[in-house]
Amino acid sequence: MQPDPSSGVNVAMYREPYLSHDPNTRTEFLPLSCKTTAYPSSGGIVLGYFSAVELAHLDLSRTKQANRSSDPVEEDDLALRMLHLGAHWWPNWRLYAHHQERILEGILYDFHFPPHVNVGYPSSGKGVWVFKFSADERIWDEEDQRKPYLDRKPDDWDGRINMALTMNERCDVLKDFGATFYEDVEDCKDIPTTLRKGVEERRRYEKHLRKMEDMKYVDEWLSGSEIGRDAKDYARLRYIA
Template identity: 45%
Template sequence: MSLPKPLPMAKILHNGHHARAKPLRGLMLLALLGRLSGAYEYDQDFRPCVDDKCFAEIHSDVPLCWMQDDNQNVHYMSPMDGGLHRIPNACRRSNIFGGDRYLVAYPSTGGVVMLKTPSAVDLQHLELPNTHDTARSADEDDDLATRMVQLGAQWWPNWDLYFRHSNRIDIGIFYDYHFPSKVDVAFPTTGGAWVANFTQDAPRHQYEDKACQSWLPHPPDLWRVKMRYALTMDDKSEMIKELGGTFYISVDEVPGLAKTVGEAVGLFEPFKQRLNDMEDNAYRGRFCRHEKEDTDTDTDTDTGSEEIQKPRWGLWSLFHELR
């Protein structure tokens, strides 16, 4: 005697078992969410960061990493609160054409030297193609890193620290001199260097309370357009000149610009404490107000000698006439 075949789900529901539909759907939904959660944490496409020759070093056990289009996708969840970023995996030199637009080098001194959104002129100056991303050759890192910092590239101890704070700037948190500024350099064929230095704070802060204004200016409105259409270093030099940059006879005379990776590491040293200070919510909310209070000293005091000299990355005097 054969057992009757079980009715299909559709037939069961059709035969009046509607009361079970919602519980069944709920169980199915929970099962689906459980599978998605497990996949996000353990599946090969969404796995925790692991040691791999093509993975950049991640110091937190919180981020999740996965590879996509030759990029290392890193999701910094709480407490890193650094958002979702794409960096070139350690086997790639850049992800300019398919990622967050970084050119990177990993010098033997440690850390990472990065140039965000380099121009075609910058790439040509570094003897790199400006039509596609390239694979990384580790034995070229020291030389490339040196030439990158001379163009204004920054050295950071690791990606974690950079992403954590750059993300906060992106969402509008005011950093001022607590975060390295953006330095652009051009080398004309006639010699010397044209240099511009800008804050990386969100532009809207220039309209807020004077006490919370950046000491460095934001890029002029035409800056990105001009840089996009520069075809040579002479073009870039002319545009920096036109937009108010400063000329130096020798790159050695440019204050705050590293000529070696070692100098770039030294320039970053003061930012370790400043970035750590910005981890304190109370400090972050009051530092600009304290600066205003510090300048409002006794009227009998010589205000010139009491002026606060804020330390900052780059060229402190550039564009000072506009402040």
């Protein structure tokens, strides 16, 4: 959650790193994670916010900022490995930042915005743990007719997940939070097997994000009147998101 302005914290300074981006930068260290970006040759960006354990898994420095590579093969390789850790593909930074800012302002997105996908790989090399929560920052009001399909981030999430020193410890934390274990990674719809599939999966969100530009739609959706019209898309996104 963003800080309460009444606390004296500079809210604009807190939000700025999440909404601005240098296209030459690979990693940027934030208070609770490292913003990491890859630039696949097919276009767009792959964006993830990673812990120290995940950076080590990606063979990225946990202490020094890195810049993007000029080698498209290297960028594609990192992009896929980031997708395997729950990162998302976006057509451009502008689309992500615009809707992320609205979420920070308290607008509820639910299935319209990709969820946070948190992944852990046991050192045995067998299977994967996956735990997801909504990108929404604000708690849903009791009078809202619609109810979220995913819970918000647990209050103690950042404190506990950032204490993990190894991938096995990360898996243990994910398990404690109720993560799902897949014996075969290919059975998990949140982890694409190829870069192309990862891009295709995330393109599905674009039309839903466009709908969220219309506040009339947002009001009708929250009241429940749009659920019939979007029933198929809603059901599908509940499955993949």
